[in-house]
Amino acid sequence: MKQDFKECPGSIDESKLFGFKSWQEHVAGVVSPLAAVSGYKANGRSNLTMESWCAVHGDRIVFASVERGSHLYGILRERGEAVVNFPTAGCFNRCMRTIELNGWDEDEIESAGLTAERAVEVDAPRVAECPLSLECRVLWEHEAGPGSSDVTVCLKIVNVAIDQELCKEGLLYNIRSRSDIETGVKTGPEAGVIRSLGSYDRLPE
């Protein structure tokens, strides 16, 4: 039996959901792939930004939310080119390190112990350790919501660089930090890999 929520459940302290835009996402806990987006800052140093609110359709990738104050947003506006890298478990924490190593003068890929490699179609570095890198150009951006501090950005994928390792390990997904609706107790966030349950017709009615 489902419960309906139009407002934040009383058990959850909305002011403590830092890192999340609102309680809806926190309660629903829908997964999305984990990406690390690379580009060059205006000073030529590499930048890496963790990005999990994203989806791919054909030759387009949409970032549902990019903070206006982030280096990534500046790169997308000024350069219009970036690489969306998908880490596996083996390099995920190095990618995450770039959140601390986020200074303007920091060469973030190198400082995090990762390797920058040349992209084929865009002027942005790829992360060698990530087995899937999508080279992208910005198509459009849109205000995410009235007065919001984040924007939705759509990019065109102009080159796909993929290593066979990805087939063995699979994409990492972000399992949202969730709050128990009854108790308000928070869990996660965690990372996971999709396990196949077989073809659609093998699933029960």
Ligand SMILES: Cc1cc2nc3c(=O)[nH]c(=O)nc-3n(C[C@H](O)[C@H](O)[C@H](O)COP(=O)(O)O)c2cc1C
């Ligand atoms: C797992 C994870 C996912 C994230 N996803 C996003 C996202 O989708 N959009 C966003 O604006 N920030 C996201 N962030 C926060 C940014 O990665 C973080 O603010 C980063 O320091 C911004 O870096 P930059 O200033 O170099 O762009 C995420 C952080 C983590 C840890």
